[in-house]
Amino acid sequence: MKFDEFAERCGEWLRGSGPQSDIVISSRIRLARNLAEFPFIRRCNEQDRKGIEQTFRAAIQSVTDWKELINVDVAGLPSIDRQFLVERQLISRELADASGARCVFIDANETYSLMINEEDHLRMQVMHSGLDLESAWEQANKIDTELDKRVAFAFHEKLGYLTACPTNVGTGLRVSVMLHLPALVITQQIEKVFRSLQKMGLAVRGLYGEGSQAMGDFYQISNQVTLGKSEEELVKQVGEVIPVIIDYERQARAFLVKESRKDLHDRVSRAYGILCTAQQISSEETLHLLSSVRMGINLGLIQDLEIPTINKLFIHTQPAHLQKLRGLELETQDRNVERALYLQTHLRKRPGEDPAEHN
Incomplete structure (x- = not known):
């Protein structure tokens, strides 16, 4: 993959064309999955990691509609190329910094990527411009269904999908929306909003997700727990809160224009x-x-x-x-x-x- 050419263009989720895109940068759906026949990544040896990678590569390449996906061997990339993919939100920092066999399949329009051997065996993510959670979930669900036909995921009748991190057990779904909230920061209302979100079981993270700082007044709002709720309920939970935050930001901007x-x-x-x-x-x-x-x-x-x-x-x-x-x-x-x-x-x-x- 020629990253120099890739750098020249802009991913679909950054075009600023989606609903409410003056405040909402992107909507992301991420699904965590593990193969039933392999141990979790932390207990995998290099042979296991290669086996997981080969299993997913065969499954992904067997889907006719995915023939154009770009396959990147992350393990073989120099650090600058791994950082490039992190900046572009196509892979996580965890995948970039990990060791051993690992790769990513990327849609040419950058609407989705499939990370192999991250914290879980597979992390699927779909990103759309603006506030577009329902269609992002619909696309992620289709990807999950196609793979479920071809591989055996680790699944428990009562618990649901089994994942490396307990907070992902159940649906394995993380619903997140990236917002630009400069007026709430200027008017010093941002902490009050965050406290309300935490009481509702929602997490607030920075530009690059977990463990990252909020740079440029960008914040990711997402669900914290997936167990006990359906995928649709989780999408609805986040989807109902975001318009309220958008309204707060608009009010703060109107106040600044009027009063200052x-x-x-x-x-x-x-x-x-x-x-x-x-x-x-x-x-x-x-x-x-x-x-x-x-x-x-x-x-x-x-x-x-x-x-x-x-x-x-x-x-x-x-x-x-x-x-x-x-x-x-x-x-x-x-x-x-x-x-x-x-x-x-x-x-x-x-x-x-x-x-x-x-x-």
Whole structure:
């Protein structure tokens, strides 16, 4: 797989075309499954891991509609390529950092990926743009059904699907929605919202899932436990809460526009100005500033700049993507300089230049 070419495009879930996409970045359905004839990953030897990989590869390649899936041997990738796939949300950090035989099958449109030998033998994930949980679940269910015809999953009559982590036992389903909540952060209401979610049995994580920080005001909201509820009930549980959070964010944005318009405009303008003129900038600061600019576009404070462009910059300015786009491995200082140049190219039109040349 040529990651340099892959880096040039933008995944379907990042296009900003789905429902409520001004606030909801993506909807994700993830299913955890294990093969009945093999021990859990933590008890597997290398021969077991290879056997699991071969079993799933044969099953996946036997599905006619999946002939175009891209198969990536994660174990054989250099660290920068593994990081690239993590930044793109196509594999988890756990799969990237694991050892031994492991791979991933990726849909060319990046709507789904099948991770082999992660914490469980198989992690299926489907990602759609915006708030689109039901169709994401429908697609994930079809994938699960196709594989269930071809392999024997570890299943208990009373407990359901057996998984390495007890919180996944039952359906093995994790329903998550990634939201952009800058106004709730600015108005200092975000902790109050999180406490309410935790009381409802929902988890809040950062941009890259479990154990990650909330960078750029991005938060993933997901169910914590899968046992005792059906897949449809879990999708409904998360699906009913997200519109409430969206409404809170919209109210916070309206409050800022009404009560602090000058301060808000100043915040957005300063962020945009720094991104357009900085000579060097870190990925963390870039995410923080892009967050303000993204909100500014949605509130009509910035013209002639589109949300898909900002969504792309969130990913393309991350370390591995930046190096892939540049075609060179770069030290931190050099990445900061290259990131600033990349942002200038895509955010401001220079005299005598056609911005289309840089797309």
